[in-house]
Amino acid sequence: MRPRSRILIIAASVAALGWGYTHIRDDQAHSRREIERLNTALAQLQQRPDRPAIAGERPAIDRAVRAARAEAREQTLATLAEHDPGGEAQAPRAPAITFEESQERVRSAFAAEAVDASWGPGAERTLERIVRAHLPSGSRLDRLACRSSMCEVQLTHTAPGTQADFLRTGFQGWPGSLFVAEEKQERGEVAITIIAAREGTEPPIAPR
């Protein structure tokens, strides 16, 4: 390399280093000015007269939150207590039973129940109207009978998965609870027995 080229390379390198150093200095100075500006703004905010007011509002909000929480809790517990006057839900719980045992209990209870002439026939008409109005194509109502606190509904579904949707939507308008007392799958069909309880009662699924 010729001496003149070397001198030119060295000069260019020195110029580049100088330019970079100047930029770094400028950045540092800019950062310092920003920090000073933020410190000034922070000091001004801390001196504003509304700070004590904001601090004073917090306990009021906390009080509202505490009161709301207490009220909501009272409402919920009062509603539950209203429907559990004997405190059964809070009494020591009876030994748990299996789902199959529950099915057996409910089927036996229905079989042993006498017919209440003042309720059974009317309930049968109402329930049959509700079920037939919602019965999907491919499903059929095989039997329906009401006694004194329960009705037994026997259905057959041929389309897969129909029974879950039907349980949700097929009894809309019936005022009592439902219990799946039996479910059998045979030759691609699902035969299901549902107990529909009288309004305000529950099937004897388990001891209280």
Add this chain to the structure above:
Amino acid sequence: MFARIASFLTPVLLAGIAGVASTPLTAESATNGGGVALKAYFASDAGCFSTYSWAGIINNCSTARWISTTLPVPAGWHGTSVSIYGNGSMCHTISTNGVGNGANLGPDTWTLAGPKTWQTLYTGDRYVWDWSPVLFECLLESGGIIGSFTAL
């Protein structure tokens, strides 16, 4: 002013402060969950719901949508209730038989007609079998809010 704030916040704050997980309300342990734990029953409705306040859930769509959640409780009988804001919404509770099938379905319980208000719906007694949670399911109207749900 204080009373108004309190009454407005009441239903959602129970769930919000108590938390979404099981929380003892009394020494006898009611189990409570926040409305925000409910999810759209149909995936296509997921965009309809958003968190309301701290732990409530609101239906922002123009029509009623199904929403549901489960609450793990010990085996036995449980009284169930839902804290809800509305005037045309319905809830019911279902206990499942261990493989996810509904086995004991409570009656549909509707909110009171009239102006939308916060109210506690009693959704009936459900018998819960071992290792089978109780399911809370609501048809939540447009603008309806669920604050919390409870099993005693």
